[in-house]
Amino acid sequence: MLEVDGLSKSFRGLHAVQNASFAVPQGGIVGLIGPNGAGKTTCFNAIAGVFAPDAGSIAFAGKPIHGLRPDQVCAAGIGRTFQIVKPFAGLTVLDNIVVGALLRSKDVSAAKNYAAEIMERLGLGAKAELPASSLTLPDRKRLEVARALATRPKLLLLDEAMAGLRPTECDQIVAVFRELNRSEGLTILLIEHVMRAVMALAQKIVVLHHGEVIAQGAPQDVVRDPAVLECYLGEETVV
Amino acid sequence: MIARLLEGVPRRGLAMLAALLAFLLVFPAFASGYLVSLGFLILYFAYVGQAWNIMMGFAGQLSLGHSLYVGLGAYAAAALYVHFGLSPWIGLFASIALCALAGAAIGFLAFRFGVAGVYFAILTIAFAEFARIGFDHFAWVRGSSGLFLPVANYAENDLWNLRGSPRMFYYLMLGMAAGAFVLCHALLRSRVGYYWRAIRESPEAAQALGVNLFRYRMIAVVLSAAMTSLAGVVFAFYYNNLFPEQIFHVSRSIELILGPIIGGIGTLVGPLVGALLLTGLAEGLGELLLALGVDVPGVKQVFYGVCLLLVVMFLPDGVWPPLARALGLNRKG
Amino acid sequence: MPAEIYLNVAASGLLTGLVYGLMALGLSVIFGVVRVVNFAHGEMMTVAMYLTLVLFGALQLDPLVLLVPIAAVLFVFGYLLQRALINPFINRPEHSQFMLLVAVALILVNLQLLVFGPDAKGIRTPYSFDSFQLGPLVVDASKVYAAGAALVVAAALFAFFRYTLIGKAIRACADNYEGARVVGLDVKRLYALTFGLGAACVGAAGAMLMAVIDVTPAIGPAYTLLAFVIVITGGLGSMPGALLGGLLIGVTEALGGVLFTPSAKSMFAFGLLVLVLLFRPQGILGRKTA
Numbered sequence: 001m002l003e004v005d006g007l008s009k010s011f012r013g014l015h016a017v018q019n020a021s022f023a024v025p026q027g028g029i030v031g032l033i034g035p036n037g038a039g040k041t042t043c044f045n046a047i048a049g050v051f052a053p054d055a056g057s058i059a060f061a062g063k064p065i066h067g068l069r070p071d072q073v074c075a076a077g078i079g080r081t082f083q084i085v086k087p088f089a090g091l092t093v094l095d096n097i098v099v100g101a102l103l104r105s106k107d108v109s110a111a112k113n114y115a116a117e118i119m120e121r122l123g124l125g126a127k128a129e130l131p132a133s134s135l136t137l138p139d140r141k142r143l144e145v146a147r148a149l150a151t152r153p154k155l156l157l158l159d160e161a162m163a164g165l166r167p168t169e170c171d172q173i174v175a176v177f178r179e180l181n182r183s184e185g186l187t188i189l190l191i192e193h194v195m196r197a198v199m200a201l202a203q204k205i206v207v208l209h210h211g212e213v214i215a216q217g218a219p220q221d222v223v224r225d226p227a228v229l230e231c232y233l234g235e236e237t238v239v
Numbered sequence: 240m241i242a243r244l245l246e247g248v249p250r251r252g253l254a255m256l257a258a259l260l261a262f263l264l265v266f267p268a269f270a271s272g273y274l275v276s277l278g279f280l281i282l283y284f285a286y287v288g289q290a291w292n293i294m295m296g297f298a299g300q301l302s303l304g305h306s307l308y309v310g311l312g313a314y315a316a317a318a319l320y321v322h323f324g325l326s327p328w329i330g331l332f333a334s335i336a337l338c339a340l341a342g343a344a345i346g347f348l349a350f351r352f353g354v355a356g357v358y359f360a361i362l363t364i365a366f367a368e369f370a371r372i373g374f375d376h377f378a379w380v381r382g383s384s385g386l387f388l389p390v391a392n393y394a395e396n397d398l399w400n401l402r403g404s405p406r407m408f409y410y411l412m413l414g415m416a417a418g419a420f421v422l423c424h425a426l427l428r429s430r431v432g433y434y435w436r437a438i439r440e441s442p443e444a445a446q447a448l449g450v451n452l453f454r455y456r457m458i459a460v461v462l463s464a465a466m467t468s469l470a471g472v473v474f475a476f477y478y479n480n481l482f483p484e485q486i487f488h489v490s491r492s493i494e495l496i497l498g499p500i501i502g503g504i505g506t507l508v509g510p511l512v513g514a515l516l517l518t519g520l521a522e523g524l525g526e527l528l529l530a531l532g533v534d535v536p537g538v539k540q541v542f543y544g545v546c547l548l549l550v551v552m553f554l555p556d557g558v559w560p561p562l563a564r565a566l567g568l569n570r571k572g
Numbered sequence: 573m574p575a576e577i578y579l580n581v582a583a584s585g586l587l588t589g590l591v592y593g594l595m596a597l598g599l600s601v602i603f604g605v606v607r608v609v610n611f612a613h614g615e616m617m618t619v620a621m622y623l624t625l626v627l628f629g630a631l632q633l634d635p636l637v638l639l640v641p642i643a644a645v646l647f648v649f650g651y652l653l654q655r656a657l658i659n660p661f662i663n664r665p666e667h668s669q670f671m672l673l674v675a676v677a678l679i680l681v682n683l684q685l686l687v688f689g690p691d692a693k694g695i696r697t698p699y700s701f702d703s704f705q706l707g708p709l710v711v712d713a714s715k716v717y718a719a720g721a722a723l724v725v726a727a728a729l730f731a732f733f734r735y736t737l738i739g740k741a742i743r744a745c746a747d748n749y750e751g752a753r754v755v756g757l758d759v760k761r762l763y764a765l766t767f768g769l770g771a772a773c774v775g776a777a778g779a780m781l782m783a784v785i786d787v788t789p790a791i792g793p794a795y796t797l798l799a800f801v802i803v804i805t806g807g808l809g810s811m812p813g814a815l816l817g818g819l820l821i822g823v824t825e826a827l828g829g830v831l832f833t834p835s836a837k838s839m840f841a842f843g844l845l846v847l848v849l850l851f852r853p854q855g856i857l858g859r860k861t862a
Binding site: 295301303348352353354356357358360361362364365366368369372373376489490493500504537538540541543544545547548551552555 | 609660664666668671676677678679681683685686793801804833839842846849850853
Binding site: 082148 | 428430433443505
C-alpha cells in the first residue's frame with residue numbers, strides 16, 4: 001500500500017534520513033522504531049507531505065505522493081497524528097472530530113453524525129461538548145486519533161501515540177487499533193518507543209538508526225537482530 | 240433552512256435578540272435626530288467590525304489595514320455616481336469587485352509567500368498607506384482636494400440613489416448589520432466555518448485533516464474585504480465627501496477594530512456589543528465634557544485607548560463572553 | 573537636474589537615515605530580545621520630541637545636550653511600561669500584545685494632541701541655518717550633528733551589548749528564554765531593562781530629530797510605521813541591520829521625494845517593505861529563524 005524507496009532528507013547538512021526503503025502492505029500494521037534522532041518523525045513528515053524529500057520516492061496505492069501538500073496527502077487517504085498533540089483547543093471534542101469528518105462528508109450534519117460514531121468508538125462520547133483544552137493527556141491522544149480516523153483514511157500514521165500513557169491506557173488504545181485493523185482493514189504505520197505496544201500490534205518492524213534502515217522484518221526476528229540490539233542496548237523489550 | 244440556523248441556539252438568546260431587533264426597529268420613532276445618527280454610527284461600526292471579525296476572529300489573520308477596503312468601496316461607488324450618475328446599488332458591484340481583488344492580492348501575496356503574524360499586519364498597513372498616498376494624486380477622484388457628492392434634500396428619501404435622511408440610513412445600516420450577523424452565524428456553522436476555526440486554532444493540524452490552508456484563508460480575506468466595501472459605499476453616501484487622508488488613514492483601521500476586540504474577537508455578538516459600548520460611552524463622555532465646558536480634541540481617542548488597554552489587560556476575550564455567562568447564555572455567541 | 577542635486581539629496585538622506593536608524597535600533601533591540609512588537613515606537617519618539625521642545629524652551633540648552641536627560645526619562649518610561657504592562661503579556665497570543673501597544677500608542681498620540689495641539693512646532697538652534705560644504709556637497713549642519721550623535725549613541729549601545737556583563741545577560745535571554753531562567757537570570761528585570769534601553773534610543777533619536785524637523789502629534793504613527801519598515805528591511809533582531817535599513821530608507825525617501833513628488837516619498841519605503849516581505853522576509857542582515 002505504501003512504498004518508500006530510497007528516501008533521503010537533510011536539514012542544513014544533517015542527514016536526517018538516508019536512502020530509507022521499506023513497504024507497508026495493505027491491511028498490515030508496521031512499526032517504525034529506532035533510538036531518538038534516528039529519523040522516524042522525518043520519515044513520517046516526508047510521507048505526510050510536511051516537506052518534500054531530497055531524494056527518493058514515496059508511493060501510496062501505486063501513485064507517487066512525495067512532494068504533495070499535507071492536505072493533499074490526507075485527501076489521498078493518509079491520516080496522521082502528531083507526536084505533540086495539537087487539539088483545536090477552543091473547539092469542543094465533537095467539533096474537533098467534525099473538522100476531520102468534513103473532508104469526506106461535506107454536509108455538516110452528516111459529518112456530525114459520523115464524528116459522533118468515531119467519538120464513541122474511541123471512548124470520548126461522554127466528553128462531546130467539553131472544550132478540547134480541558135482534556136487529560138490520554139484523552140487528547142484519543143482525540144488526535146479520532147480526528148484522523150474521521151477523515152476515513154486507508155493508512156493511518158501514528159506518531160508515538162502511546163507516549164505518556166499508563167500501561168492500562170496503552171492496552172486500551174492498542175485494542176482499538178487492533179479492532180480497526182481487523183474489522184476495516186485499516187493499514188497502520190506507527191512510530192513507537194513503547195515496545196509493549198509495538199510487539200502487541202506490529203506484524204512487521206522497520207528499524208531506523210542514524211537515518212538508515214538497519215533491519216526490517218517480523219518482530220521476533222528483528223528484536224534478536226544483533227545490529228538492532230547494539231543500537232538499542234538497554235531498551236526494555238516485552239516479548 | 241431557518242430551522243437549521245436556529246438549531247442549538249439557546250432560547251433565551253433568541254428571545255433577547257428578537258427583543259433587541261424590535262427595539263432597534265422602533266427606535267427612530269421616538270428618538271431625536273441626534274440619537275438616530277448615533278444609532279447609525281453604532282450600527283455602522285457593528286457591521287464593519289463583523290466584517291473584520293471574519294478575517295481575524297474566524298480565520299486568525301490580523302488586518303490593521305481594513306480602511307483600504309472602506310476607502311476603495313467608498314471611492315468606487317461615489318466616483319461612478321459623481322461622474323456617471325450611476326446608482327450606488329449598481330455602483331456597489333464595482334466596489335465589491337475592486338475590494339475582492341485587493342483582498343485577493345494581499346491574501347495571495349501574504350499566503351503564498353508565508354507572510355504571517357506581525358508581518359502580515361504590517362503588510363496590510365502598508366497597502367492602506369499606499370492607497371492613501373496614491374489616491375491623493377488620483378485626479379479622477381479629485382485627489383487630496385476631496386470627492387464631493389451633490390448634497391441632497393434631506394426631506395426626501397431617495398433610496399435608489401441613497402440620498403436621504405439619517406433615518407433612511409439608519410434602517411439601511413440596520414438591515415446590513417442584521418444581515419451580516421445572520422450571515423456570520425450561518426458561516427460559522429458551515430463547513431467553511433469549521434475549517435476557519437480549525438485554521439485559527441492550529442493550521443498544522445488542520446492541514447493534516449485535509450484542509451487547504453491557502454484556499455480557506457483566501458476565502459476569509461476576500462469575503463471580509465467585499466463585506467467591508469459595502470460599508471464604504473454607505474459611508475460615502477452618508478457623509479457626502481471623501482478625502483484620501485481621512486478615509487485610508489491607519490487610525491480609521493484601528494477605529495474599526497476596536498469594537499470587535501473590546502466586544503470579543505471571534506464571537507458573533509462581540510462586534511455589536513463593542514460598537515455599542517465604545518460609541519455610546521464615547522458620545523456620553525463627549526456630552527459630559529461639553530456640559531462641563533471642556534471642549535478638547537483627542538479626549539475621545541484617549542478614552543478609546545484606555546478602554547482598549549483595560550479590555551486587553553483584564554478581559555482578553557472581550558466583554559461579551561463574561562457578559563453572556565452572566566446573562567445565562569452558555570453557548571459561545 | 574544636475575547630478576549635484578541628487579548627490580546632495582542623497583547625502584542629506586543618508587544623514588537623516590542615521591537618525592532613523594537609531595530610532596529603528598531601539599525597536600530592533602526590543603523585538604530581538606523581548607519579542608514585543610512595539611506599536612507605540614513612533615509615539616514614544618514624539619514624546620521625546622515634545623520633551624525636547626519644552627526643555628529647550630525652558631532651559632535654552634542644545635537638543636544634542638538635552639538628549640542625555642531625555643534618553644534617561646524615556647529609559648525609565650520604557651522600563652516601567654515593560655515591567656507593569658507588558659511583562660504579564662509575554663505568554664499571551666501575539667495579537668494581544670499588539671493591541672496592548674496599539675492602545676498605548678492611541679493614548680500617547682491623543683494626550684499629545686490634548687496638551688500641545690495639532691500645529692507643527694519646532695525649535696531654532698544657533699546653527700539651524702548653517703551648512704557645511706564638502707566639495708560639491710552642501711549639507712545642513714544640524715543634520716551632520718544629529719547624524720554624528722546618532723553614531724555615538726549606536727556605538728555606545730553596541731559596546732554595551734558586547735562588553736558588559738548585563739549586555740551579555742540580555743543577549744542570553746534573547747537567544748534562549750528558558751535557558752536564561754534556568755541559569756538564574758532575572759529575565760523579567762532584564763526584559764524591562766532592554767525595553768528601557770530601546771526606549772532610550774528612541775528618546776535620543778527624538779531629541780536629535782527635533783534639531784532637524786518640526787513635530788506634530790500626527791507624525792508619531794508615521795514614524796512607527798517607518799521604524800517597522802526599516803527594521804524589517806534591515807532584519808528584525810539585527811542591530812547593524814537596523815542602521816543599514818535606516819540609511820537605505822533615508823536615502824530612498826529623499827531621492828524618491830526629489831525624483832517624484834515629495835508627498836509620495838513614503839510610498840517608496842512601503843514599496844521596499846513589500847518587496848522585502850515577499851522575497852527576503854528576514855531582511856538584509858537578518859537570520860532566517862528555523
